[in-house]
Amino acid sequence: MNTALHYDLIIIGAGPAGMSAAIYASKNDMTVLVLDDQPAGGGQVYRHVMQNDAAEKKADFLGSDYWSGHKLADEFTRSSASLWPESRVWQITKEREVFFSQKGKAHRAQAGAILIATGAMERPMPITGWTLPGVMTIGAAQTMLKTSHSGVDGALFAGSGPLFYLTIWQYLNAGFDIKAVIDTAPGKMSLLHYFWALPALLQPSMLIKGLKWRSEIRRKTHYISGATAVSISGDSQAEALSFTDASGKQHRLEAEHIFLHQGVVPSINLTMATELEHRWCLRQLCWHPKTDIFGESSVQQIFVAGDGMGIGGAAAAISSGKIAAMRITAKARGTSSLNAVFQMVRQVQKMAIRPFLDYAFKPADEWLVPPDENAIICRCESLTKTDITKAITLGVSGPNQLKSFSRAGMGRCQGRMCGLTIQKMIADHNSQSEDKTGYYRLRPPIRPLTVGELAALADDTPTS
């Protein structure tokens, strides 16, 4: 058995929340271990920022928001927190043991407190043809820009949301030619949007930035707004994208590369598999781990920060990571958490734009469940909407029972790609709330773990 490692605080995820928590806690003499599956800190938003900074050719096209992450990543690198890169955490126990694999071996570490800062993932956009080769997410396009400054000319972008506009803007800055941008956000603002735009005025720079991205995209690309009924066709590879524009006219655009996006949702596989309590957020249409104001979950000494507790963006993540670290440190020292409360006031201001963004880019039903009966829902098991509907009509009360009936969610993605879609299908069919319908019961290992890696934890005690 590997000798167990012990730390005051183990942080999972070296994104903005994880890095800021690590900086604060290590500054305050806590022993901190940070586990991240990437080769360096940064998370998705500041991916590769240290490497890009050290590179000869500066990737200025990524914009100032991205580069603002360098200061944080640099401070994190210089802190006393130890980062174990390329580590995949596959189980956390309520007793605060953390199990992870690194370089082909499994390890066990014990923590006084755990901070889960695993961020967000893109909401799957299960339209007809979304599984064809050549179709990728906006996030994948952005990762390529950040890590290798590469992209493709002549691509189509379909979807909506802040990350959608930012990535297209970065794509344009990097000099790639874009065939068309098909915006699925409703063309008109409703009263609710105007109402929520009021608090957003507390973050004028964010609003201005967003408007700037959108206007540049309108100016520099073939831009279509208010698109509906988007589908992708092709035999063994994406060939064309069809959609209906706001006036009801149908279009078909040919392209080999299509990038989709429908907003981001918290990555809940680790928090769910750790059996933390969650609640359904009607505004963001996703699950949030239940936490107190400091980010402590339903399990004592296990905290959540950043987008993993609810989508708030990078600035809010940095702040919530710090709040959690302040609370964790105060609890360990037996001191007051007043500083965390002060930090929270700043946090509120950093979240002001969020309700507006949530309502403005709330995905319409057709992006949550495809109208096309032949669209694939579960990629791992190649199950179509018809397959799932058939299983649901057998009478299932929630996604777990559906697993046995259809094998949906039993593949290697562990429901990341189909969970929210299937949950909505069941909720709609049974006319019951998302809270009541529930989600897949996720069980460890939540990250790929090989038989050989786990075997490395074996004891030398043959049984008889």
Place this chain on the structure above:
Amino acid sequence: MTPQHHKDRVIIIGGGIQGCAAAYFLAKRGQTVTLLEKDNIARRASGVNAGGVRRLGRDLAEIPLSLAAMDIWNHLSDEIGDAAMAFHPSFYVKVAIDEAGHIAGMARAEALQQAGFQHEVWLDETEIRKRIPCLARNISAQNMAGGEISGGLVVEGDGWAIPWRIVHGFADAAARNGATITEHCHVESLKRQNNVWQIHTNSGDFEADIVVNCAGAWAAALARQSGEPDLPLTAYAPMLAVTERRPQILNAVMGILGHTLSLKQLDTGQFVIGGGVRADADIHQNEAGLSIPELATSMYRAAQLFPDIAHAKIIRCWSGIEGYMPDNLPVIGRGNQDGLVHGFGFSAHGFQLGPAVGEALADLVMGQQPRNSLAAFSPQRFSA
């Protein structure tokens, strides 16, 4: 829900393989039978077990029942129709990888022969390798016991099944024969009054002349509730892991004599790995624990037999809630009170027995003499 009153001759409590098989055989023989399941059919140990259909390695007392069960498995489509396709017969082998295993295996083969059983035999290394060509040549390990494969115990025709499908097959077949299957029906109290069982549940009250207790890990609590003496049942959560799909290399179900392992490759190419490793279970909360590090030894053993498995990604681990008896033998027989029949405590090896147990329970309910002696499984064996 408004309380309803039913009068049934037989009520079975528990929708696992034993309860569903009993419901099927009783319904087939024309009995009025209702099955009450607190969750869903096959939700617990019966639905999520390793699916091993094995006669190999059975306690001598269990062998006649196991052989009788196999007769039913081999003609399962006659009983449950298409669901029988979820059974994949091949062969089961437990190899010896060290001297202790070799000695134990040879002794077992001899004991079986003396008892007159021919189904389980010892095959030498060459024979085993002929049947399983991908088996590692040299399995000696750096930090664990192990050496050369010297042979193994084999049972032809054993195999594996998708347990969930089989149990549902029995439940559906029971329903087709007129049984009533009621899910989400939790028995809250069970009392015998004036020679009739009064069963109070969350969805109505029931009356029955005979109650069959197939409540698995919950069976001892139910028995105690009904006024039976305490039965020493402990609940645990046996654990399993399944890997991603890999090229087919293994057509047998495998174990190692004297070591923890149960290994099979499904028709999908996925490996299912487990074997005797169990976590804690909480029958009050319906919670099955899961402690993946405990599975490490089984992983080690699997990779020892087939080094390629080391590269396979584990995509899921799970556990079910199972009831264990101190002597690892089930409880099958009449209770102390009239009109009560027990069938539980299969200690993680009851799946294959299911069809024969169902038949035996039907015999007991109908006052007939079961085909095989159930003396070794008597509920009264603990009260001596």
